[in-house]
Amino acid sequence: RERRGETSQQAMPDDLLRLEDFNDADLLHALWSRYERKEIYTWVGGVLVSVNPYRDIGVFQDEVASRYASSTPPASPHLYATVTTALADRGNQHAILITGESGSGKTEATRAVLQFLAMRHTATDYIRERLLRSTPVLEAFGNAHTRQNANSSRFGKFIEVYLSTDCEVVGATLRPYMLETSRVAGDLPRGERTYHVFYLLRAALHAMAAGASPCGPPWSRLAQTQEWADLAKTCSQLLQASPRLADGPPEAQCLERFRALIEGLIGTGMRYAEIVECCRLVAAAAVLADHSSGTGDALGAAPALLRVEEDALRAFLLKAELNVGAARRERVFRGRSEREVATLRATLAQEIYSSLFSWLTRLIGRGIVPPKRSVDCRKLGLLDLYGFEVFAVNGFEQFLINYCNERLQHFFNRQVVTCEAEEYAQEGLDADGQWRKLTLSCQLPALTLLEGEPGRGLGVFSVINDR
DSSP states (O other): OHHHHHHHTSOOOSBGGGOSSOSHHHHHHHHHHHHHTTOOEEEETTEEEEOOOSSOOSTTOHHHHHHHHSSSOOOSOOHHHHHHHHHHSSSSEEEEEEOOBTTSSHHHHHHHHHHHHHHHTTOOHHHHHHHHHHHHHHHHHHEEOOSSOTTEEOSEEEEEEEEOTTSOEEEEEEEEEOOOGGGTSSOOOTTOOOBHHHHHHHHHHHHHHTTOOOOSHHHHHHHTOHHHHHHHHHHHHHHHHOGGGSSOSOHHHHHHHHHHHHHHHHHTTOOHHHHHHHHHHHHHHHHHHOTTSOHHHHHHHHHHHHTOOHHHHHHHHHEEEEEESSSSOEEEEEEOOHHHHHHHHHHHHHHHHHHHHHHHHHHHHHHTOOOSOOTTOEEEEEEEOOOBOOOSSOOHHHHHHHHHHHHHHHHHHIIIIIHHHHHHHHTTOOTTSHHHHHHHHTOOHHHHHHHEETTTEEOHHHHHHHO
16 A cells, blocks of 8 residues: 555556556556546557546647647647547558447547547538537437436447548548437436437427527527427427426526537538427427327327328327238238337337437438548548446347447457467467467457357357347
């Protein structure tokens, strides 16, 4: 304890590979010592380790970005250093993998990289505006409050930024992965919420219905839209009474974030009439997902929100059609049970929201698409995969998320340890077999259990597929 007390006063190396003893205790102590000095970034060879401070300590200030964007950037570990290193490396295609546990700061890191590229690499005003405006839109529709993180990304995304030979940002592509649709409907565990946009829309419609909308251009333009007034009249009370949306952020905060969302949607190229249509579909998903409201209440509002006939939606939800007979040409209808109706409502809500999210990401992607003649452009990819969670019981979606993170951990092990061990062995520096033992210890049994091994047996995924 005394030795550690003395060491904590000394500056720890900014690369963990320079430690004298490479064990768990010394690694954690080095990270903790640097964290206490507000040095949240540390190298591990070519990998950057970030410890989330959960407060603003000035690491993304403009002056910091200017230093790393200069012709002689500092060598100290920083998120911006990984960007400049990638852009200075040989080749035209590079990628930055941003991984970690839920709440570790991956969303903030992705946002900071995009801002650094847009502001420091002379992006055109059009591209810069579209890149920065897309962030609040993706966070509103794809992020949610969890027990570990108040702004957790519940989808994965791969953003590929295109830079010209003069290092000017000329466009980007966006590919989303695995939206957690189960969060749209059904019961949520204590401390968990559905997506942010539901709470923002709930507050905005309540303010409109009560005649208490804030002042300003977004609100005044929405108030002039008859569809917005009709939307508030149709489902404001239903959303206010929904127990799934009762435990949300304060209304003032929701209204402010809704304003930022509207400005973001306008920045992506949408018109106010299209924004109201998006809100209408979000409201429809919320009404269908709220199983506490009776089927009559849902069938009263949902047809108007979905622009379908009430009889058609009622028949779809309440009746099941069966084909019987020798040629299966006779149709028989039976009433669905309450459980079947609730499941069908939840599934419909999830499909509506998932389709809307896919449409929004395609719209954002079209707004920042690189020019057709971009063959010679440099490409910098950003993979932001939502973090793994440690629950007593995992759903299937969370199981897949944890599997993806486990596979990325295996990639990390190979890049940091296994490749070095193989090089040492090839040079004859593994006479005692220690590096081979280290390579074996970096293998993850969970992946073998799930994926199986060639010639040694099937994995869990293969068994599930067979069934």
